[in-house]
Amino acid sequence: MNPIKVGLLGIGTVGGGTFNVLRRNQEEIQSRAGRGIAITMVADLDTARAREVVGPGVEVVSDARAVIANPEIEIVVELIGGYGIAKALVLEAIAAGKHVVTANKALLAVHGTEIFEAAQKKGVIVAFEAAVAGGIPIIKALREGLTANRIQWIAGIINGTTNFILSEMRDKGLDFNVVLQEAQRLGYAEADPTFDIEGVDAAHKATLMSAIAFGIPVQFDKAYIEGITKLAATDIRYAEQLGYRIKLLGITKRREGEGVELRVHPTLVPAKRLIANVEGAMNAVVVNGDAVGTTLYYGKGAGSEPTASAVIADLVDVTRLATSDAAHRVPHLAFQPGSLRDVSVLPMDRIITSYYLRLRVKDEAGVLSQVTRILADSNISINAVLQREADEVAGTDAGAGEVTPDQTDLIILTHDTTEGTMNKALVLMEALPAVLGGVVRIRKEELA
């Protein structure tokens, strides 16, 4: 089957990322979707830059309507942004019978009702995973993953710029204006940061989540919006002393029999909650449902490839719908059955990880040097050593055997090595006269 043909409107940061990821992972994406997905036409006012990004073989035009008019294009990806021309183009694409994928939260939060109705009538899909929380599949979680639940409330860090600023204000005790300038210098805040710092962007996203959670039309005009520009470093510090952190949250709550709350404002959150520990430009959304309880979704909320991840997930969804019969839409194991690969699970001695080692040793000179020599000879580098003084350890040791006064514990963290290499080194260590009993070995992962 020929690839499904996609036209891109706007090839800036997210458009470029979408093009690159789709090309880089095309084989893997095709075997998930059951059909190739190809961007064959791109519209951008800056055609020279667009040609540079896409290279030969992709038609570049300056007129977005030429993409919509092309009968071969089945899906239009709108990445222009804003309420103006983007609205006209999305409605024209729908009228032309194209499916639409968009990252445009402003457009959908304000004109979603009109756009979804048009799509509904025409029998096409408007997909917008990328519009909320970038690469985090939160729209899918809300719309498909939690369908059993009466959603009670949603609270999210859904603007990376403001979370970066708040994290810096807290870490460095600096005031808003100082940190904003730093954020602009580092590229975390735009030259005109109004939509971010005044909470408008977060309110667009909260509006969309509110509609999906509660089955209500988008009502951006009724959202309460308060940004972070007036937040003082003093209050961040006092909040900390009381066990709280301050985050800009988009919040929507069901108020049984009354209505819903929809608001964006700086919010104190208990420091022990996971969401209070979401730092820098990261996003996270907490969803509370009556059956599932509290769930949380965390990841990058912006940026070229994280947002592209969501755009392409929508492209795969649309392709699966357009290509497969109902029962085969989503393959059981994610990849189409014919394309399951025969990749072997590696035997344990070939896995790579780092290690925590605890050795009970005689408290005498030279032990550390003997042990580290074995590691060096095995090409295992050491990350940290913790040597307990004998009198700190003696007699204290629940679960690790009584420690006599002439013994101590030697703890070593290593860098990555194979399990096979480590096993050989452990045999050598355990053969040392100064090493008493077996070495405790626990694997370590940085998960960065």
Add this chain to the structure above:
Amino acid sequence: MNPIKVGLLGIGTVGGGTFNVLRRNQEEIQSRAGRGIAITMVADLDTARAREVVGPGVEVVSDARAVIANPEIEIVVELIGGYGIAKALVLEAIAAGKHVVTANKALLAVHGTEIFEAAQKKGVIVAFEAAVAGGIPIIKALREGLTANRIQWIAGIINGTTNFILSEMRDKGLDFNVVLQEAQRLGYAEADPTFDIEGVDAAHKATLMSAIAFGIPVQFDKAYIEGITKLAATDIRYAEQLGYRIKLLGITKRREGEGVELRVHPTLVPAKRLIANVEGAMNAVVVNGDAVGTTLYYGKGAGSEPTASAVIADLVDVTRLATSDAAHRVPHLAFQPGSLRDVSVLPMDRIITSYYLRLRVKDEAGVLSQVTRILADSNISINAVLQREADEVAGTDAGAGEVTPDQTDLIILTHDTTEGTMNKALVLMEALPAVLGGVVRIRKEELA
């Protein structure tokens, strides 16, 4: 349209939860799915208990095959567990042309290849969101949300029993055996906890995630499995001193050109990672993709209604597929267009939240009493008060104006009230002669 008819095999903890949530939220679920979903037949060896759960109007039988043989049943939910009779019944249901929803990780991790092939041939769906991480929609995230990505690795806390035990060992400095007994007493561990504490349950789930992430067949027999039974409290303490926590992780990693790693074992994780702060019986899965970067999914990994949440999400998925044409399968705003409800967004003075208040006050007797009197008269209860000594505050205050020696800051945390009530109280406070300037008010959410 008549409701889609579902037959339940086994009505224990998860089955009972599924029945109850489906009934409680039937209206909401129907307007998401586009069609009612009704459990009309239940098979359980204990028919008396089953009848008690489902009440009149639902047929209860002791023979699961009677459910499979019923031509009216379109979806069979298998909640028996294990590899034995469950395998035969799932294959028979598939052969009878039924879609199958199951929470049985053991069955799929071991016999998934055979079962998925049978379903593929017959054109039916085998859905298993509930098999991994309970209510967290992680299968959907991996299979549909992250389709753009080459998944690099997955690391998950996917067994609540062991995470509860490890959390208790760390918090209380107790040894494994002591905590296990406590966990059994509290119902967090089963009478025979072998599958949990030896890592087998986590390995079943890691096997399924590995297959979905990398497009490979299920290979449970090749997984490395090490439980937590030999973990000493000592090592948890040493790890802590080095900046790490110990978690039982299910890990699977792509090793380009070599194969994949698939392993379950106690693992040191940097204490600052979100997953290191997942406590008690909660689950969390970290997924790293080449485009999206690191994402995390958190929630309850077990229990009656959280698991039911995943079972019902699968029922809705199957119902949407069986009921809707492709373009309308997942409604744009999650609920079918005809059923959007006209619920109003509440005006800001009707929202309910708690507050952080900071008052710059004259450092003189009676101020606190005047302020708290206003709150009491407004029926706003106080959660905490932080009164700074004048000399602690004087001159220090970046961003909140210079503090003179005869002034101080009074910080108050309140319990829930309406914004309207708070606004009125603020007017009264700001009218007090001892209160200097405006009161800083930041909203607070417990998000529990």
